[in-house]
Amino acid sequence: MAARDKFHNAVKLGLEKEKWRITHDPLKLEYAVDERVEIDLGAERILGAEKAEEKIAVEVKSFLNDSALADFHTALGQFLNYRLVLEEIEPERTLYLAVPIAAYKSFFQRELAKASVKKYEVKIIVYEPVKEEIVLWIN
């Protein structure tokens, strides 16, 4: 299994351990009526999950590339565009960015990352990819 898929599955299993029901894998996002725009990019799949009355969408990131900063730029752009679409088509579903614990403990403690997450109101799920567990929810 590709590393990226392992990380995706770790988040999925982690959510299930916390009693979330995975309803979409992938959750497809489409914007506009007259032109079909597939936001799901294949490589980076989004999960849809539900628990009680709560609905979430989870953009799973591995942060496996050499440059965490480059990964973060892309993750942020995707997150904000996905959220834009969700607010339009399914405003009751909350979008989270899932980040592995190693990236959270290093890159996400840097000033730029902290300032950016705060400014753009990025909600984060921190996960442990080997134990396949959710470690932290940051709203």
Add this chain to the structure above:
Amino acid sequence: MAARDKFHNAVKLGLEKEKWRITHDPLKLEYAVDERVEIDLGAERILGAEKAEEKIAVEVKSFLNDSALADFHTALGQFLNYRLVLEEIEPERTLYLAVPIAAYKSFFQRELAKASVKKYEVKIIVYEPVKEEIVLWIN
């Protein structure tokens, strides 16, 4: 010369034709005092330019990849992080995203792109890469 450099130079020359003085190539952005964070990523250089009292920073994008949507996600994330840093260290300098006319006429006319540019207040310079001219400023 690599295609990316040609596009970068086209914007530079286009700005000079409009009487902008290029003051930085690249314009280096650093965030935080105690930890040096180089925002400039090498491959995607930012220009700094001045005309009269006005100062701008220009993130030049080629949109040469197969997926304009993927290019846009990354461009948006970079733009918003660069702007965050600029607001902190040099708030009088306005950041623009430079987009080639072909991408502007196609991808940027799609609903998602239009909504995203509006929502995140992305200022755009449209340029013509062969004639090396600035075609349009969108504030």
